[in-house]
Amino acid sequence: MIMCGIIGCALRDGNAAPLIRKALERLEYRGYDSVGEATIDNSNLVIKKDQGKIADIHKKLDLDDLPGPTGIGHTRWATHGAPSQVNAHPHTDCKEKIAVVHNGIIENFVELREELERKGHKFKSRCDTEVIPHLIEENLNSDTDFIMAVRNTARRLEGTYAIAVLSVEKPDRLICIRKESPLVLGIGEEGNFCASDIPALLPLTRNIIYLNEGELAVLDPEGVELSDLESYTKRIPEIEEISWTVETAERAGYPHFMLKEINEQPETVKNALRTQEVYIDLMSTILDKADQVFLVAAGTAYHACLAGTYMFSELANLNAQAAIASEFKERYGKLIGKNSVILAVSQSGETMDTLSAIRYALDRGATVLGITNVMGSTVTRLTGIYIGQNSGPEIGVASTKAYTAQAMILARLAIKLGEKRKTISSDKVGKLNQTLKDMPSILERILKTQTNRTKDLATKYRDRESFCFLGRGIDYVTALEGRLKLLELAYPPSLAYPAGESKHGFIAVVEDGYPLIFIAPKTSTQNELIGNIMEMKARGGSIISITEEGDQKILALSDDFIEIPKGIPEILTPIPYILPLQLFAYYSALERNRDPDQPRNLAKSVTVK
């Protein structure tokens, strides 16, 4: 999970709070909607937490002013429960003796919360994390040993977690566990630490231990003990010395945030599948009943919407219009009324054009739904129902991981609606859902096998002044998004065309060596696409194809190619096929001495009309 940052400190003496606060500042890029710290003072838990950025909360509450050498801290990126003081971490049990910080998502928190409430536990927040301290408290009724109570708690948790637990019973100790979410331990001179990632720890120590999947660590100022959560088998810690600078460490060793975010996609598409089934169900019911449906967004999010319209039409017989937010009112304004449904898609949740379209639709009595990556953003406040993408902060200006996550969520909605309307067979539903589940490993494989090839292509074509991206059906959307990535990052004025339309005008541009990027999976229109490739080849164009592994028909026609794993259903191709184009844009930017993280003239979040 790339959201939220946690830190824990067990010092020999002195106060942990100032170190925790500074470490949280270094973790702020992982999330920044709320912050909190807990330490132990004279057998009492003391906590400061609030909604807002660390610097502001520190000014208001003086986060350094918490006594005690042992403590935990958290910077939050809301997933369950809006950003607010009560939802901020650390969370505690009923008696306020146990404090927990958590990064991840507890998928079965509703069931656990109900069970614990039946047993008399009182919850203060709406956050999934709060079940953890209550469950530890509950387990302590039967387990006398605190560590055992944490182990037994972990056994009940479904989802992902990196957790640090503080308890007044053992005031000099921290207990950490992890499943899928990252957690590293630091062995320092002043004491020992745990944190979501290395940048938080670098000024404190360079001696790092990576916690394994399903492992429990007990930390005190003198040392660290590691054991497997299930088998209890002990592991001798292997300490690694880190040579990264703080800056490189923030990017997890990648030279740019964009490359880091491209490589995070196996994880972020997985996050897009987690939880929220009830919202998918609810939204699809609302879409089912609507007279008209508009998918409204800007930039890359608009391309996700465009892909969504193909998905809704193909899988659920739903005629949804994709609307560029800044054109929405002029193009569709008078049509919007009580029976219209607007689904607004925005990574930041703050794009002014998208917000204006939402406000306009609300004024006309329409139902407005949202998909966004930022909980607490204006989109979450204006829309009746919204889905969080769970992609973690996206820092590179050009959107990458947010796009594939949006496409995953739109695909889930279209499949769900298709099931409701009985427009797709249960076999097909099974196959599509299976491909969505397999998507993390499909993307992993593309990144592993095709990154160098894409880099070589960027080198080979580094002097070309223009490109054209072509595809048929939903692959036209991939052509548009591939073109946008290249424009944003490397700036060659380029085109994107529906391949079938290319003979009506565009073909005049093609001459010897003109680079044409064909999105060419094995789909129902592949024969027509081959015809279009031949037309371009006959005019001397250089053919670069993004195609299925071993597809000889396409390979034989291509000057260069990138291969994507076989068997992706046509309607889901936008998700894997965009990856090489993101990489191509990234490496083309480097080849042309452009800064991929901060392209000229662009902004991450455009809050003007």
Ligand code: G6P
């Ligand atoms: C800007 C960014 C794009 C982004 C678009 C929409 O133009 O540079 O990367 O796709 O805004 O942003 P949103 O946050 O609404 O998805």
